[in-house]
Amino acid sequence: MPPRGVSRSPSYKTLSHAEATAQLQRRPSVATSGHGSAGRPEARQSAMSAGPPAVHKFHAGQTVTLVSNRYGANHQRQFKVVQLLPEEHGLNHYRLKSVIDGHERIATENELI
Numbered sequence: 001m002p003p004r005g006v007s008r009s010p011s012y013k014t015l016s017h018a019e020a021t022a023q024l025q026r027r028p029s030v031a032t033s034g035h036g037s038a039g040r041p042e043a044r045q046s047a048m049s050a051g052p053p054a055v056h057k058f059h060a061g062q063t064v065t066l067v068s069n070r071y072g073a074n075h076q077r078q079f080k081v082v083q084l085l086p087e088e089h090g091l092n093h094y095r096l097k098s099v100i101d102g103h104e105r106i107a108t109e110n111e112l113i
Helices: 017-026 041-048
Strands: 063-066 077-088 091-098 104-108
Touching: 063 091, 077 104
Parallel strands: none
Antiparallel strands: 063 077, 077 091, 091 104
């Protein structure tokens, strides 16, 4: 029985594993807009990692200054770079540890000087 307030459409039916597999095998392949095998998840993953590794501006062990954010909460505190993290959304990321109290945080390269 469906949850209260949810109606089940009579056009849907539960498929067994064999029925679902058979339907998937009959499904036409999706065109990838001329990108070859880039439509498959494993191909996308290898294509994303195929480029040159991101060059980080700072290195592990280096002391950096975290600039104030738009709310003024950071007040240009000193941090030590603990780990270089991968690029995400076009920005290099760093794991930092506060020189003053030892708390850790993650920051992007454009937040550091």
